[in-house]
Amino acid sequence: MIEVVVIRIVDGSKEWKISIGQERIKVRELLEKIGLLSNEYVVVKNGQVVSEEEIVNDDDEIVLYPVVSGG
Amino acid sequence: MVNCSLCEKPAVYINRISGKAYCKKHFLEYFDKKVRRTIRKYKMFGPKEHIVIAVSGGKDSLSLLHYMVKLSKRVPRWKISALLIDEGIKGYREYTKEDFIRVCKELGVEYKIASFKEYFGYTLDEIVMVGREKKLPYQPCSYCGVFRRYLLNKVAREMGATVLATAHNLDDIVQTFMMNIINNNWDKIIRLAPVTGPLDHPKFVKRVKPFYEILEKETTLYSLLNNLYPKFVECPYARFNIRWMIRRQINELEEKYPGTKYSLLRSLLRIISILEKHKDEVIQGEIKTCKICGEPSAHEVCRACLYRYELGIMNDEDRKKIEEVMK
Numbered sequence: 001m002i003e004v005v006v007i008r009i010v011d012g013s014k015e016w017k018i019s020i021g022q023e024r025i026k027v028r029e030l031l032e033k034i035g036l037l038s039n040e041y042v043v044v045k046n047g048q049v050v051s052e053e054e055i056v057n058d059d060d061e062i063v064l065y066p067v068v069s070g071g
Numbered sequence: 072m073v074n075c076s077l078c079e080k081p082a083v084y085i086n087r088i089s090g091k092a093y094c095k096k097h098f099l100e101y102f103d104k105k106v107r108r109t110i111r112k113y114k115m116f117g118p119k120e121h122i123v124i125a126v127s128g129g130k131d132s133l134s135l136l137h138y139m140v141k142l143s144k145r146v147p148r149w150k151i152s153a154l155l156i157d158e159g160i161k162g163y164r165e166y167t168k169e170d171f172i173r174v175c176k177e178l179g180v181e182y183k184i185a186s187f188k189e190y191f192g193y194t195l196d197e198i199v200m201v202g203r204e205k206k207l208p209y210q211p212c213s214y215c216g217v218f219r220r221y222l223l224n225k226v227a228r229e230m231g232a233t234v235l236a237t238a239h240n241l242d243d244i245v246q247t248f249m250m251n252i253i254n255n256n257w258d259k260i261i262r263l264a265p266v267t268g269p270l271d272h273p274k275f276v277k278r279v280k281p282f283y284e285i286l287e288k289e290t291t292l293y294s295l296l297n298n299l300y301p302k303f304v305e306c307p308y309a310r311f312n313i314r315w316m317i318r319r320q321i322n323e324l325e326e327k328y329p330g331t332k333y334s335l336l337r338s339l340l341r342i343i344s345i346l347e348k349h350k351d352e353v354i355q356g357e358i359k360t361c362k363i364c365g366e367p368s369a370h371e372v373c374r375a376c377l378y379r380y381e382l383g384i385m386n387d388e389d390r391k392k393i394e395e396v397m398k
């Protein structure tokens with residue numbers, strides 16, 4: 001089984017599965033890979049709010065809380 | 072793991088300009104200090120006030136309500152109430168309205184809901200439909216903004232507000248600034264000041280924006296840490312708005328060059344102070360009283376009455392009056 005990071009938007013509207021492997025990658029860079037800006041989301045990693053400089057590993061579960069909202 | 076610069080606990084936030092990291096406790100302290108500094112700097116409130124908070128039920132306005140109720144515990148002569156304008160947007164407002172009522176009850180704060188339907192006879196959804204049938208050149212957000220601002224002022228005044236606080240944050244402000252530059256709307260730029268209102272017209276309630284210098288990311292985090300983050304629902308009309316694109320552009324710049332938003336804010340404050348010195352040139356004539364409804368207005372007839380007229384959702388008496396004025 002390949003281990004992956006699961007990223008999803010809190011309302012369930014989108015989900016990504018990405019394998020990172022040995023790379024040391026930060027939340028900000030991970031979001032960049034899927035075309036998102038870190039200043040547009042508050043990031044919860046495995047149930048804890050983290051900053052965009054936090055390191056992510058395979059197996060982590062990331063939930064994104066959109067900062068931008070309409071209306 | 073990234074740790075708090077002050078106490079070594081896990082960080083929940085990094086201020087990308089100062090490079091400082093904050094844990095939950097120290098983030099909330101940082102947030103509180105920043106809002107209090109904003110309130111003081113722009114002299115938003117006096118020692119005795121009836122502060123009406125404009126709340127949509129979204130995360131920013133719930134955060135403002137929560138924050139102000141907590142702050143008011145330290146100021147004995149402040150009274151806080153909440154006001155929600157229900158535009159009548161199906162699939163959206165009914166949800167945020169639920170959150171609004173729940174939070175008001177939790178905080179023990181008095182609230183009022185005023186709807187487009189009861190004041191204008193139509194919901195926003197209905198207004199948008201009529202506008203499309205009549206091929207009027209306006210976007211949903213134009214009706215929404217005009218009618219909402221109109222009701223906020225009128226109803227807050229009727230509630231006895233000495234000041235009306237809105238949850239506009241730094242992101243909202245600089246986006247609106249950019250939109251108004253694009254549209255060459257300098258009179259609207261003057262109104263983006265942190266405090267506006269009471270001197271121009273006796274029926275204008277003073278307006279303040281306590282989150283003026285707070286990033287939207289920070290208000291969002293505040294809402295999340297205080298269990299105020301709503302079920303994420305988005306207004307179905309939001310994407311028709313040019314704001315959507317401008318926001319993305321500014322956020323891309325901010326990502327690459329942290330501090331861009333603050334720079335824009337400094338530019339805004341500078342240009343407001345320059346424009347204030349040339350008010351006659353920017354704003355045509357004094358603020359008037361609308362000949363139809365008696366509310367403050369930039370013209371003989373206010374925007375809300377004009378829209379009602381164009382939409383054909385006005386009673387005959389008012390319609391005749393408008394036609395008289397416009398002759």
Ligand code: SF4
Binds near residue numbers: 070213216306312
């Ligand atoms: S997005 Fe537009 S229509 Fe929707 S609530 Fe905001 S201003 Fe109104």
Ligand SMILES: [Zn+2]
Binds near residue numbers: 075079093094095
């Ligand atoms: Zn700390």
Ligand SMILES: [Zn+2]
Binds near residue numbers: 362368372
């Ligand atoms: Zn009017």
